[in-house]
Amino acid sequence: MRQAAPVIDEILPAAVSGGESFGDAADGWLFPEENAALGQVGEARRREYTTVRHCARRALGGLGIAPAPLAPGAGGAPRWPEGVVGSMTHCAGYRAAVAARRSDVRTLGIDAEPHAPLPEGVLGFIALPEELSQVAHFTRRCPEVHWDRLLFCAKEAVYKAWFPVTHTWLGFDGAVISPAPEGTFHARVLAQEAQQGRVPSEFAGRWMVRNGLVLASALLPGEV
Numbered sequence: 001m002r003q004a005a006p007v008i009d010e011i012l013p014a015a016v017s018g019g020e021s022f023g024d025a026a027d028g029w030l031f032p033e034e035n036a037a038l039g040q041v042g043e044a045r046r047r048e049y050t051t052v053r054h055c056a057r058r059a060l061g062g063l064g065i066a067p068a069p070l071a072p073g074a075g076g077a078p079r080w081p082e083g084v085v086g087s088m089t090h091c092a093g094y095r096a097a098v099a100a101r102r103s104d105v106r107t108l109g110i111d112a113e114p115h116a117p118l119p120e121g122v123l124g125f126i127a128l129p130e131e132l133s134q135v136a137h138f139t140r141r142c143p144e145v146h147w148d149r150l151l152f153c154a155k156e157a158v159y160k161a162w163f164p165v166t167h168t169w170l171g172f173d174g175a176v177i178s179p180a181p182e183g184t185f186h187a188r189v190l191a192q193e194a195q196q197g198r199v200p201s202e203f204a205g206r207w208m209v210r211n212g213l214v215l216a217s218a219l220l221p222g223e224v
């Protein structure tokens, strides 16, 4: 039987290959270097780390690339095979990984969150004043979406796309996210290097709500 296309593919261009799982496989395995990088952790962390790498190997397979070790590198970002960019996410009941050839996509990030309001106090911590206004505006206009959680999810996706090309930290006040109800968002990075054109300043994003989850992707197209 043909496997259904991953849900995460719906918010990514065709050049990106995805793999996802709504649970942890009992037969998950790791390359020795992935296992060494993980170290001593609890069972739940071992399972999500293993399953998301299983998803990543499926994503690589979609690009015609053989399974490869995907150990965390600097800042926790996974190291992908030469010429490949990708991103991973896990939250309760969901794991996903995506990969693309660097010629098609310069960098990308994905994030998944439970589609529920953020815990008390978190929105004020992560949102810039203009983002607070937008969350209030869209909550009035389209109350079935948890715009606070979507904002958080989009910011994490942007960070995961930002870090591999800059190797620098970007705080929650480091980019302004402008979401649109049609399932897109735009991210403008405020960091000085971005303003001076030394690193990317604009990311294109997409989002959707499905199966009790909010999913977001952020990317920069490849350099031709």
Ligand SMILES: CC(C)(COP(=O)(O)OP(=O)(O)OC[C@H]1O[C@@H](n2cnc3c(N)ncnc32)[C@H](O)[C@@H]1OP(=O)(O)O)[C@@H](O)C(=O)NCCC(=O)NCCS
Residues within 6 Å of the ligand: 048, 049, 052, 072, 074, 075, 076, 077, 078, 087, 088, 089, 090, 091, 110, 111, 112, 155, 156, 157, 158, 159, 160, 161, 163, 164, 170, 171, 172, 173, 174, 175
């Ligand atoms: C790193 C971070 C984004 C991870 O997000 P999260 O929701 O906690 O966790 P997720 O399950 O979605 O993602 C975890 C995966 O992200 C990836 N990741 C971790 N650090 C990363 C980095 N610096 N760059 C890219 N990807 C990274 C890893 O693959 C990790 O999974 P693994 O450890 O099993 O390999 C988050 O913990 C964080 O530090 N956020 C603060 C920075 C930020 O979001 N700034 C907003 C800018 S507007």
